Amino acid sequence: MSRRVDIEAVWRTESRRVLATLIRLLRDFDRAEEALNDAFLAAAEQWPRDGMPANPRAWLVSAGRFKAIDKLRRKARFDVVAAELALEEEAQMPPETEAIADDQLRLIFVCCHPEVPADARIAMTLRETCGLMTEEIAAAFLAKPTAIAQRIVRAKNRIRELQLPYEVPEPQDLAERLDAVLRTIYLIFNEGYAASHGASLLRADLCAEAIRLGRLLVALLPNPDAEVEGLLALMLLQHSRRDARTDAAGDLVLIADQDRRLWDRAEIAEGVALVNRLLARPELTAYGIEAAIAAQHAIAASPDATNWGEIVKLYDLLLRADASPIVMLNRAVAIAMRDGPEAGLSEMEAIRQRGALAEFRYLHAARADLLRRLGRTQEAREAYAAALALTHQAAEQRFLEGRLREL
Amino acid sequence: MLYVCLVHFDDKQVFSRLSETEKRELDIASTGYDRELAASGNLIRAQALQAPESAVLVRVRDGKISATDGPFLETKEQLGGFILIEARDLNDAIRIAGGIPLARHGTIEVRPIYQVPQHENAAS
Numbered sequence: 024m025s026r027r028v029d030i031e032a033v034w035r036t037e038s039r040r041v042l043a044t045l046i047r048l049l050r051d052f053d054r055a056e057e058a059l060n061d062a063f064l065a066a067a068e069q070w071p072r073d074g075m076p077a078n079p080r081a082w083l084v085s086a087g088r089f090k091a092i093d094k095l096r097r098k099a100r101f102d103v104v105a106a107e108l109a110l111e112e113e114a115q116m117p118p119e120t121e122a123i124a125d126d127q128l129r130l131i132f133v134c135c136h137p138e139v140p141a142d143a144r145i146a147m148t149l150r151e152t153c154g155l156m157t158e159e160i161a162a163a164f165l166a167k168p169t170a171i172a173q174r175i176v177r178a179k180n181r182i183r184e185l186q187l188p189y190e191v192p193e194p195q196d197l198a199e200r201l202d203a204v205l206r207t208i209y210l211i212f213n214e215g216y217a218a219s220h221g222a223s224l225l226r227a228d229l230c231a232e233a234i235r236l237g238r239l240l241v242a243l244l245p246n247p248d249a250e251v252e253g254l255l256a257l258m259l260l261q262h263s264r265r266d267a268r269t270d271a272a273g274d275l276v277l278i279a280d281q282d283r284r285l286w287d288r289a290e291i292a293e294g295v296a297l298v299n300r301l302l303a304r305p306e307l308t309a310y311g312i313e314a315a316i317a318a319q320h321a322i323a324a325s326p327d328a329t330n331w332g333e334i335v336k337l338y339d340l341l342l343r344a345d346a347s348p349i350v351m352l353n354r355a356v357a358i359a360m361r362d363g364p365e366a367g368l369s370e371m372e373a374i375r376q377r378g379a380l381a382e383f384r385y386l387h388a389a390r391a392d393l394l395r396r397l398g399r400t401q402e403a404r405e406a407y408a409a410a411l412a413l414t415h416q417a418a419e420q421r422f423l424e425g426r427l428r429e430l
Numbered sequence: 431m432l433y434v435c436l437v438h439f440d441d442k443q444v445f446s447r448l449s450e451t452e453k454r455e456l457d458i459a460s461t462g463y464d465r466e467l468a469a470s471g472n473l474i475r476a477q478a479l480q481a482p483e484s485a486v487l488v489r490v491r492d493g494k495i496s497a498t499d500g501p502f503l504e505t506k507e508q509l510g511g512f513i514l515i516e517a518r519d520l521n522d523a524i525r526i527a528g529g530i531p532l533a534r535h536g537t538i539e540v541r542p543i544y545q546v547p548q549h550e551n552a553a554s
Contacts, residue, residue: 156519
């Protein structure tokens with residue numbers, strides 16, 4: 024009896040979970056990665072001959088663990104530390120199936136541990152929990168593979184030196200630790216979202232990875248968490264517009280000018296359902312409010328049908344959670360849409376008088392747009408030029424140059 | 431993905447510092463690691479090199495071949511061997527390089543293999 028076994032498919036679905044468990048059992052990233060490779064090698068040898076085991080994941084975990092102990096035992100002839108580890112490993116209880124689901128969570132929390140340098144958290148998360156290759160991460164972040172590789176090596180050394188615990192944080196620490204995880208996921212998403220269209224063809228789909236991580240957290244966390252669901256909803260709603268955000272030439276299309284038929288209805292439905300659930304809660308969190316704003320855009324049949332009054336109210340709420348100048352700027356844009364350019368402009372002047380966002384290109388671009396609509400051409404020209412001087416992204420530069428020409 | 435691990439070390443220093451027993455252990459560990467990499471499917475080819483003084487440098491200039499004494503570079507750490515490996519990515523290659531016993535005495539240079547583009551034959 025011979026059965027076709029698709030090891031590649033098993034690698035795609037199981038390798039990250041098996042790795043997460045092996046890291047717990049072997050208490051070392053490198054040893055776990057080695058054991059993972061050995062386990063899949065054994066599977067490639069045995070499964071086509073003997074058939075696929077009933078529980079491939081458990082089989083791979085125990086094969087990887089056995090191989091690691093075997094290697095330690097052989098090394099033990101030269102190495103006292105290895106000898107001790109081998110004895111310890113053998114004394115350990117076999118893996119309980121209940122803990123395995125939590126291993127993926129443990130892995131995410133250790134990759135995004137506050138003691139891991141912030142620039143390494145993204146690389147660690149994408150490589151260890153999403154299974155991206157170092158070279159793919161480097162291409163996605165327009166960095167050199169050697170730079171990303173060194174970050175990962177340093178992060179693993181730090182985890183080892185500080186003996187960072189491989190665990191889901193206790194309830195009293197959960198909010199703070201989760202915050203670092205969500206920040207990392209949102210940075211991954213934004214990197215993918217900001218990628219210009221042409222370049223993104225070569226880049227790993229970071230937005231999809233970030234959404235996958237968000238879904239994983241929602242599914243694995245013991246209690247539904249409003250921040251996690253808010254972030255997932257926000258990412259889904261932003262991602263739903265990806266096909267409409269750029270035109271055939273790769274130029275940016277503003278939300279008011281986008282072809283709404285290109286918006287992904289399934290993602291909008293999922294995002295809006297999450298938002299409705301969040302709105303039913305007594306308290307809205309920052310990501311939840313941002314998701315609710317994105318939902319207002321997503322459900323509007325046309326730009327004119329957008330409920331700007333509701334959006335301004337949501338920005339008022341958001342200001343209470345996050346009184347940053349960027350939130351103030353977005354609120355000013357919404358006020359301009361609700362009450363006219365004059366009202367929006369005076370809100371923006373208030374931000375400028377505080378001396379905030381002078382180097383932020385979107386403030387200049389938003390001001391320029393309102394000045395243009397008021398017919399204050401010379402001031403609009405100056406503001407577009409200021410925005411252009413601060414922009415390095417080709418698609419944005421083309422957009423601003425186009426606006427300048429039209430004045 | 432293919433990578434080559436170039437093993438650089440100062441052979442005079444390493445071999446004068448180590449006792450006979452330690453040298454034997456290093457040899458056993460090195461061949462043992464090659465076997466381990468073969469078993470894990472990572473090994474393509476591993477080879478140690480004779481001493482740098484055994485090197486001959488070959489050049490062709492103006493159609494004439496010349497051969498001179500090596501080594502190519504007068505550095506303390508010389509190329510002493512290489513291991514060509516198949517690894518999942520650069521960090522997997524770094525993990526494998528870190529297991530090479532001589533990494534404790536010298537330096538392993540990990541280089542990704544460059545795939546030379548296949549050009550159409552220009553002569554038509």
